[in-house]
Amino acid sequence: METTLLEIKNLNISFNVSKNIVNTVDNFSLTLKEKETIGIVGESGSGKTISMLGLTRLLPKQAFVDKGSILFKGRDISNISNKEFYQKISGKKISMIFQEPMTALNPVYTIGRQLISTYLFHNDVSRNSAYNRAIEFLDKVQLTNVKERMAQYPHQLSGGQRQRVMIAMALINSPELLIADEPTTALDVTVQKEIVGLIQKLIENLGMAMIFISHDLGLVSKTCEDIIVMEKGLILESGKAKDVLTRPKENYTKNLLKCLWSLDVDHKKINEYRTLLLDVKDISKSYQLPGSILKPKKVINAVRNVSFEIFKGETLAIVGESGSGKSTVAKIINGLTKMDSGDVLLEGKKIDSYSPLERALRIQPVFQDPYSTLNPNHTIGFIVRRPLLLNTSLSYDEIETKVAKTLDLVGLSKNFINRFPSQLSGGQRQRVAIARAIILEPKILICDEPTSSLDVTIQSQILDLLNELKARLKITIVLISHNISVVKFLSDRVLVMNNGEILESGNTLNIINKPKNNYTKKLMSAIFTVKKKV
Amino acid sequence: MLKFVAGRFLVSLAVAFTISFVTFFFLNIFTDPAQAVAGEEALFEEIEQIRTQYGFDRPILTRYFEWLGGIFTGDFGVSYYWNKPVGTLLLERAPQTIKLALMSVSVTIMVAIPLGIFAALNPNSIIDRFALSVAVSAQAIPNFWLGLILIIIFSVTFQIFPVSGDKTYYHFILPSIVLGTSSVPPVMRLMRTGLLDVINSDYIRTARSIGFSGWRLVTKHALRNAVLPVISVVAVQLGHKFGGSLITESVFAINGLGRLALLSILGADIPTVQILIFVFAITFIVFNLLSDILNAYLDPRLRL
Numbered sequence: 133m134e135t136t137l138l139e140i141k142n143l144n145i146s147f148n149v150s151k152n153i154v155n156t157v158d159n160f161s162l163t164l165k166e167k168e169t170i171g172i173v174g175e176s177g178s179g180k181t182i183s184m185l186g187l188t189r190l191l192p193k194q195a196f197v198d199k200g201s202i203l204f205k206g207r208d209i210s211n212i213s214n215k216e217f218y219q220k221i222s223g224k225k226i227s228m229i230f231q232e233p234m235t236a237l238n239p240v241y242t243i244g245r246q247l248i249s250t251y252l253f254h255n256d257v258s259r260n261s262a263y264n265r266a267i268e269f270l271d272k273v274q275l276t277n278v279k280e281r282m283a284q285y286p287h288q289l290s291g292g293q294r295q296r297v298m299i300a301m302a303l304i305n306s307p308e309l310l311i312a313d314e315p316t317t318a319l320d321v322t323v324q325k326e327i328v329g330l331i332q333k334l335i336e337n338l339g340m341a342m343i344f345i346s347h348d349l350g351l352v353s354k355t356c357e358d359i360i361v362m363e364k365g366l367i368l369e370s371g372k373a374k375d376v377l378t379r380p381k382e383n384y385t386k387n388l389l390k391c392l393w394s395l396d397v398d399h400k401k402i403n404e405y406r407t408l409l410l411d412v413k414d415i416s417k418s419y420q421l422p423g424s425i426l427k428p429k430k431v432i433n434a435v436r437n438v439s440f441e442i443f444k445g446e447t448l449a450i451v452g453e454s455g456s457g458k459s460t461v462a463k464i465i466n467g468l469t470k471m472d473s474g475d476v477l478l479e480g481k482k483i484d485s486y487s488p489l490e491r492a493l494r495i496q497p498v499f500q501d502p503y504s505t506l507n508p509n510h511t512i513g514f515i516v517r518r519p520l521l522l523n524t525s526l527s528y529d530e531i532e533t534k535v536a537k538t539l540d541l542v543g544l545s546k547n548f549i550n551r552f553p554s555q556l557s558g559g560q561r562q563r564v565a566i567a568r569a570i571i572l573e574p575k576i577l578i579c580d581e582p583t584s585s586l587d588v589t590i591q592s593q594i595l596d597l598l599n600e601l602k603a604r605l606k607i608t609i610v611l612i613s614h615n616i617s618v619v620k621f622l623s624d625r626v627l628v629m630n631n632g633e634i635l636e637s638g639n640t641l642n643i644i645n646k647p648k649n650n651y652t653k654k655l656m657s658a659i660f661t662v663k664k665k666v
Numbered sequence: 667m668l669k670f671v672a673g674r675f676l677v678s679l680a681v682a683f684t685i686s687f688v689t690f691f692f693l694n695i696f697t698d699p700a701q702a703v704a705g706e707e708a709l710f711e712e713i714e715q716i717r718t719q720y721g722f723d724r725p726i727l728t729r730y731f732e733w734l735g736g737i738f739t740g741d742f743g744v745s746y747y748w749n750k751p752v753g754t755l756l757l758e759r760a761p762q763t764i765k766l767a768l769m770s771v772s773v774t775i776m777v778a779i780p781l782g783i784f785a786a787l788n789p790n791s792i793i794d795r796f797a798l799s800v801a802v803s804a805q806a807i808p809n810f811w812l813g814l815i816l817i818i819i820f821s822v823t824f825q826i827f828p829v830s831g832d833k834t835y836y837h838f839i840l841p842s843i844v845l846g847t848s849s850v851p852p853v854m855r856l857m858r859t860g861l862l863d864v865i866n867s868d869y870i871r872t873a874r875s876i877g878f879s880g881w882r883l884v885t886k887h888a889l890r891n892a893v894l895p896v897i898s899v900v901a902v903q904l905g906h907k908f909g910g911s912l913i914t915e916s917v918f919a920i921n922g923l924g925r926l927a928l929l930s931i932l933g934a935d936i937p938t939v940q941i942l943i944f945v946f947a948i949t950f951i952v953f954n955l956l957s958d959i960l961n962a963y964l965d966p967r968l969r970l
Contacts, residue, residue, distance in 0.1 A: 188875060190871055190875055214879065218874075218878070218879045219877060222874070222875055222876065223875060224877065228872075230868060230872065230875075232868055235867065235868035235869060236869055236871075236872045237869055237872065238869040238872075238887060238891070239869070239965070239966070240890050240965050240967075249886065253877055253878065254876075254877065285966040285967070287966070287967050298872075301876070
């Protein structure tokens, strides 16, 4: 018989915002049996993380639990003193893994010291046996050279390795419940899959229950038995993962699913593009890390002898993980970085022979983070209008007409002209960034991870917009992404990059369905998709 | 770590040489050493005689290397104004300044660090406000005023401490309070903001999720990170104090390096002034080097 491990009833969490009480989580309830896994899905601001921080008493200072009861193994732990909670529950019975492995470990202490102190905090044992326990758990999370690792500092490890250490730290006291808050979001795709697999294996072996928080419905459906869908602090629906996926009750859930499906639709007929627009020939770029008196300079080869062509009207995706050199290639085409060797020919002419203004008329970028790429001191109208002022000699009326037309094209009304970026949502900002880029009617649009910092539902809107613009303006797009679903949805051709080299290139569907290179295979198998049920 | 220390040491050495070079050149080009020795009312012939007698007519580079060589062999030159070897002068004056510097920095640390920690742990509380007002007042009050007020209260009215002089450690208590107070604001503020930043960081959240709380959380997980910037500032303050405080030493009649520097400048005593500038620079460099090494010891990311 399975016993109930955790029962949260009507949890309410509020924020004290300059003396106004704002309710952020409303009537959150959850029942979790021993060894069960449950996933909480929602977009940013849905309250999924805050509700769990309420459970573990890690809420930010302005936030507090309004009301509600938390029964852990039949005992109400919402009323016990902080002292008792910290000594008996947190880290011992309930552990957490956080999203950012880069910052979640203390940079000034060794891995070993952090693991040992975690174990000694809750267990009255000798330092020696704590050391052995730490070694045992580093082994469990499949790190190599564990003895050396113990003496290393967090900055000496990669993101994936740090997250493994974080997992070891969360599990070292054998808790009964593990809360994983977006544990893989900050990691590279191929590493993501390994980490998720590792967490699943470990909780099964150690017999723990898990609450898995994520914005990725596909990932959660693969990891958890039950799913809770949240929006704006409310639980919209909950149930068995397969029920929620196949028979979603709420519109919001259907929407989330549609976003996954829409990226999964059969690819339209591949068009044949013939006119050569951009010819990249054998380009290389290396960076030098500064040395010191006693240390030689270190050279990083970001791009190594890369060649490819871009034809008029097509969408070419450059795929790879962080450090693969894909963004450097984009910067070179964009003129933001100089290449060391090789040539880039735009319409048959060397790209360096264009003046910056001439190049800007032909190539325009859209960047990843719409929160930091728009100048907060300028109005939307100013931001969108500026390329015209710099590059053309149109009259005031012509400019205003064009700004309005372009804003309309990206789905924003004229009312936005006098607003500031801070008054816009992430999706709206990205539309502004796109409007700014297309107002000069460039030949090539370089989109560097255009949707990675947006919520799922917003992502699909932006992708639809790009697709529409592609058809209407016949614009050529270079898409830089690590997200295979996005690539599949938007692009005609794919280049796969790793360590500064092109591993494989070809038709999108061929690459995704029949990858030849081992690395590409790994990359493709790392995506979690939800198949549309017929 | 050894490589790091060696590297920093070489850089410091280069800086020290540059400073010695620049000081020597500026002092010997923009002033006339012969005129300075001869005095203001000396005749042209007298000045010229001194010039050849003291060797000021030789090329400046020769004199520089002679001077530098002298420093390495312990010969700091002779003061025309005090009629003593500069080395002897330094040995007479330095102990007072070192005592004052160490004691005043101890005062700073004892006041500023606890205040900063408490302020950071209770932001916007009464303690925090109190700490802030202490910082603002300490910054606004001039040293000579605070010195005189302390003398009036503790030496004249209650007669607990001596009015002035530098014979015993007892004499140094009031001046240390005066000098130490002026360094409280920067150290306290840095301690407060540093700790506040650390406390809101992800790794402190991790430590809290393990169960660490209260004082143990601060000492075991936060303090080492927060104290890094404080060390650099304390080192700079210590450097300042070792240069001697002109005002505080004058108010309390302490015969330290500060007063020596003042009188030597007024007396146009070039040999003493250039050695003092060099010594002050070297103490700054040494403290910076020590703080860099301590920082690197505490924070592995700095050991590059």
